[in-house]
Amino acid sequence: MIRQKFSQLPVVCAALVLLGACAASHKISYLQDVTSGVQQKVTNTELVTAMPGDKVSIVVNSKNPELADMFNLPVVTHRAGQSMNNTYSQSQQVSSYTVDSEGNIDFPVLGKIRVAGMKREQISATVKKQLVDKNLVNDAVVIVEFMNMGVSVMGEVSRPGRFSIDRDYLTLLDALSMAGDLTIHGKRENVLVIRKENGSETLYRVNLCDSKSLYTSPVYYLRQNDLVYVEPNEVRARQSTVNGNNVRSASFWMSLASVLTTISVLIFK
Incomplete structure (x- = not known):
């Protein structure tokens, strides 16, 4: 009778391991409560806005390029790497404005403009409005991009x-x-x-x-x-030990079952 119980121990341990795996499987799939055709309302619809420390690229375009250039930062050229003939290949980057701690940028001619909390289109509309209202660029097209977010x-x-x-x-x-x-x-x-x-x-x-x-x-x-x-998850936490074998791991119980089986065979041989 004792020998029969010991012989069934590996089967019991394997069953426990499989049950544990099945119990954890429901934690893998995303959005398990969603059914086809059902709409889920998103309560937070805020878009990305400028914050202090952000870099913002603002480019003004006009039918008169020389006039628009007055309101654009210079394009920066930097050395991208050394070529075979000891000259440097050149690449260009659009310069950007850094939003200061008070949420402003220092724009050419217009001076300080507050942009903190604004979306790209809001910054574009603000700059364009000032250019037109001050009769600086009446046909301004302002393109805004966030650079380092x-x-x-x-x-x-x-x-x-x-x-x-x-x-x-x-x-x-x-x-x-x-x-x-x-x-x-x-x-x-x-x-x-x-x-x-x-x-x-x-x-x-x-x-x-x-x-x-x-x-x-x-x-x-x-x-x-x-x-x-x-x-x-718990599986990864169990594997964080030196050899992955602790009292909660599947490998521990399988090793224990193997040892007990070996012992039972030796005892009742």
Whole structure:
């Protein structure tokens, strides 16, 4: 009887491991509560806006290029690398304005212009209005681009790093996609977003498995300098030991079952 119980131990341990795997599988899929055709309202629809420290490119165009050039910063030429004949290849960069601590930029002729909290189109409209109202460039076309904005993604993703914001908005899902998506060991139900607000850092938790948690979150649309951190799940935490074998790991129980089986065979041989 004792020998029979010992012989069944590996089967029991294997069953427990499979049950644990099945229990964790429901934590992998995103937006599990979404059904086809159902609309989910996004409560936070803020676009990216300029903030102190940001770099903003503003280019004024006109039918009179010489007139427009008065309001454009010079194009910077820098050395991109050394060629075979000891000369340097040249590349050009559009110069940009840095938003100061008070939220202003120093624009040619117009002077200080407040841009903090403005979207690209709002900055463009503000500059154009001043140029036209002051009879400086009546046919001005103002193009605005944000130069150095980005978000950081770290933790259990395929390609952690800092990624540029190249559009007027960037969602949390966009940022995770740019980072190559979560690994199988990423905790999808508890993604952390750290945002600097009013001189302090605010922490937000988002459950990617639940559409309401995601779409109603204040960080569904990310802002520049947001940091997204994906925590490791329990499986990854168990693997953080020196050899991956602790009392909670599957490998531990499988090793234990193997040892007990060997002992039972030796005892009742």
